[in-house]
Amino acid sequence: MTMKVAIYTRVSTKEQAEEGFSLEAQKNELTTFCMKEGYVVAGVYSDEGISGKNKKRPALQKMLKDSALNKFNLVMVWKYSRIARNLVDTLTIVQELKKNDVNFKCLDIDFDTTKPAGILLMQMMGSIAEYERSNIVENVVLGMNQRARDGKWNGGIVYGYNSVNKAIEINLEESEIVKQMFIWYTNGIGPILIRDRLNKLGIRTKKGNQFNGIGVRDILMNPVYKGYIRFGRRREHNKLNENYTLVKGEHKEIIDEETFEKAQIIMQSNKRKTRRGRNGVHLLTSILRCPLCGAKMYFHPASSPRPDGTYRGYYICSKNKQNGICTSKTINAEKTEKAVIERINHFIASQEIVKSIVNELNNNDTMDLSLVKKQLEMILREIKELEKGKQNQMMDYSMGKIDAECFKELKQFTEEEIKERASKKEALEKELIKSVNNTVNYNVVHNALKKFQTMFQKSDMKLKKRLLDSLIDKILLNEDRTIKHIEFKFEVPNRNGPDDEDKQKVVTNHGALNRITNSGKAENKNYDK
Numbered sequence: 380m381t382m383k384v385a386i387y388t389r390v391s392t393k394e395q396a397e398e399g400f401s402l403e404a405q406k407n408e409l410t411t412f413c414m415k416e417g418y419v420v421a422g423v424y425s426d427e428g429i430s431g432k433n434k435k436r437p438a439l440q441k442m443l444k445d446s447a448l449n450k451f452n453l454v455m456v457w458k459y460s461r462i463a464r465n466l467v468d469t470l471t472i473v474q475e476l477k478k479n480d481v482n483f484k485c486l487d488i489d490f491d492t493t494k495p496a497g498i499l500l501m502q503m504m505g506s507i508a509e510y511e512r513s514n515i516v517e518n519v520v521l522g523m524n525q526r527a528r529d530g531k532w533n534g535g536i537v538y539g540y541n542s543v544n545k546a547i548e549i550n551l552e553e554s555e556i557v558k559q560m561f562i563w564y565t566n567g568i569g570p571i572l573i574r575d576r577l578n579k580l581g582i583r584t585k586k587g588n589q590f591n592g593i594g595v596r597d598i599l600m601n602p603v604y605k606g607y608i609r610f611g612r613r614r615e616h617n618k619l620n621e622n623y624t625l626v627k628g629e630h631k632e633i634i635d636e637e638t639f640e641k642a643q644i645i646m647q648s649n650k651r652k653t654r655r656g657r658n659g660v661h662l663l664t665s666i667l668r669c670p671l672c673g674a675k676m677y678f679h680p681a682s683s684p685r686p687d688g689t690y691r692g693y694y695i696c697s698k699n700k701q702n703g704i705c706t707s708k709t710i711n712a713e714k715t716e717k718a719v720i721e722r723i724n725h726f727i728a729s730q731e732i733v734k735s736i737v738n739e740l741n742n743n744d745t746m747d748l749s750l751v752k753k754q755l756e757m758i759l760r761e762i763k764e765l766e767k768g769k770q771n772q773m774m775d776y777s778m779g780k781i782d783a784e785c786f787k788e789l790k791q792f793t794e795e796e797i798k799e800r801a802s803k804k805e806a807l808e809k810e811l812i813k814s815v816n817n818t819v820n821y822n823v824v825h826n827a828l829k830k831f832q833t834m835f836q837k838s839d840m841k842l843k844k845r846l847l848d849s850l851i852d853k854i855l856l857n858e859d860r861t862i863k864h865i866e867f868k869f870e871v872p873n874r875n876g877p878d879d880e881d882k883q884k885v886v887t888n889h890g891a892l893n894r895i896t897n898s899g900k901a902e903n904k905n906y907d908k
Contacts, residue, residue, distance in 0.1 A: 383421040384413050385442055385451040385481075389461045391430050402427060405457040412486060413455070421451040434468050443472070446479040455484045470792060478761075527610030527624040536585045537603055539633050547603075547630045554633045556582055557604060560595065561634050565641050569649070570595040600646060605639040606632030660844045661692070662716045663854065669696035670856035670863075671707040678712060710860050718862050719847075719854060723835075727828045755807045758800050765797045 388405040402425050413420050422445065424438040434440070439462075442454065454476055456462050462483075463469040473483050523533045532547045539557040540547040556577070563573050570592045577590045584590060602609050608628035661678035669676055676694040692712045698705035726732055772793065776786040835846050855863045 382416070382418040382453055383451040384409075384418045385421055385445070385454045386410065386413075386423045387425075387439065387442055387454055387456050387462065388423070389426040389429065389436070389438075391428065405461070408457055409455050409486060418453070434463070434472065439472075443475055446476055446481045449479075452480060453482045453484060455486060457486050459485045459487070474792070474796070524611065524624065527608050528626060530608050530626050530628045532608065532628070532630065533610055537601070538585050538598060539604065540630070549631055549633060553585075557598060557633050560598060561604075561638055561642055564599055565638060565645065570599065596646070599642050602639070603628070603630075604632065604634040605636045606630065660841045661694075661712065662840070662844055662847055663694060663712075663719065664844075666848065666851050667694050667710065667715065667854045668856065669698070669705060669707050670858050670860060672696065672698055672705045674698045674705065676710065679709070708860060710856070715862065719851075719865065722862075722865060723850070724832065727832050733828065751807055751810050755804065758804045758807065762797060762800050762804070765793055765800070769793050769797075 386406060386409045388402045388409075390402055390405075406423055406425070410420060412418075422442075424442040426436040426438040429436050445451070446454070462472060462485075476483055526533055532542070532545065534542065534545070536542070537547065539550055539553045541550045560573055560577075563576070564570070568576075574590045574592050574595050577595075582590070584594060598604070602625065606628055607625055608630075609623060609625050611623040664677050665675045667676040668674065674697045676696055678692050679695045681691040681693070693709040694712055694715065695709050696705045696707045699707060769790065772781070772786060772789050775781045776783070781789070831846065831850070835843055838846065850867060852866045854865050857863045
């Protein structure tokens with residue numbers, strides 16, 4: 380049988396400039412080898428300028444998909460590190476290829492992945508590649524830390540400066556804008572008003588976007604403008620690191636230190652005031668939608684509290700709040716929240732509405748059971764094959780074909796694969812059971828809604844918010860800021876509220892139903908009674 384080969388090549392951004400690493404060079408080497416061996420090149424898959432630290436590479440994913448279509452029976456790479464630099468990713472890729480009866484071959488190190496000895500060699504090479512990558516990352520971080528301690532710039536875009544030869548130099552035009560921002564702020568003009576002024580003047584960020592409030596605050600708090608280098612402040616998952624590097628930099632400052640520190644004192648004072656004003660949970664945050672642009676709306680407190688210490692407030696469009704793009708007006712929080720609660724109480728109290736909901740739920744199309752059964756059968760076959768492979772590994776170990784370390788690695792990998800498929804099997808079995816008993820009882824729904832109402836009345840604000848989020852998908856508004864309709868996370872028939880004549884004070888559905896599909900996504904459909 381003629382060997383059909385898929386050639387995989389990859390270069391990272393740095394390696395593109397290095398001799399011998401180019402995609403074309405890798406392809407030529409592999410093609411020449413295939414011609415010599417009488418192999419047929421079935422396809423070439425190339426990832427250009429992409430790191431091998433993970434599997435999220437377009438060409439690699441396309442190759443893995445094609446391996447299931449019997450387009451080739453061997454994958455070849457020029458060097459081992461081209462396929463992956465992470466050992467777990469390498470084992471996963473090779474395992475997926477083997478599942479599709481596709482072997483893996485590396486040109487510079489000849490090993491056969493169909494045999495335990497070849498797998499052991501592959502694991503050793505994967506460990507070396509992973510070790511090299513860890514060393515590279517560690518050395519880069521160490522080098523950047525040292526550069527920062529020496530007052531040198533470590534790269535990145537910063538408004539007011541230009542990056543030149545691994546350093547930053549003042550951008551005259553932008554630096555004047557930065558100075559003006561600090562003048563405004565230290566004279567009592569807040570970040571939001573500064574944002575609005577900049578945007579109205581047509582001034583844009585480094586990337587050509589409009590300014591937003593967060594961006595303005597970042598500029599006002601960045602010590603680079605007083606001539607300092609800050610490095611390592613943000614760690615993984617954007618957490619703040621208190622032991623970051625902060626030293627006098629080699630670059631020239633835009634703002635004098637006295638003005639900068641004055642801005643920081645104002646910023647800290649305003650943070651404390653804001654924190655007192657924003658404490659608490661607000662019922663309609665994120666589920667209320669702007670009547671002009673449809674964006675989520677968020678609560679904003681009034682400037683002064685009530686005698687009891689609580690704050691009046693209103694809901695504001697997130698796009699208005701962030702960068703002033705949307706021009707919609709604010710929504711009175713108390714009146715809107717009251718209208719929503721009235722509509723929910725009316726909906727729960729109506730037996731006719733509840734019966735309509737139950738009928739809709741029971742009339743929904745059932746899931747495709749045949750597809751689920753086929754998936755379950757495939758999972759069961761894979762588990763059986765993996766169990767058989769596990770027994771073969773034990774046999775090879777007992778006969779001395781593989782050593783203890785190799786056996787341990789293979790056993791662990793196989794058990795993880797079995798565990799993953801067992802989890803999928805359990806989920807599919809639950810879907811089958813659910814589909815058999817999918818009739819919804821009216822009394823069950825009615826009692827559940829009654830419990831919801833009782834719980835809502837007795838709950839604190841935090842739990843009320845969670846209950847509303849579980850019930851409501853979104854609330855749409857008219858342009859005059861009255862409530863247009865509410866979309867629940869289940870189907871609700873077209874009904875006006877407790878008072879049909881005063882439609883501005885109730886939440887209506889206007890014929891829209893919010894259907895929850897099998898995939899968990901919502902879609903609207905018309906409903907006429």
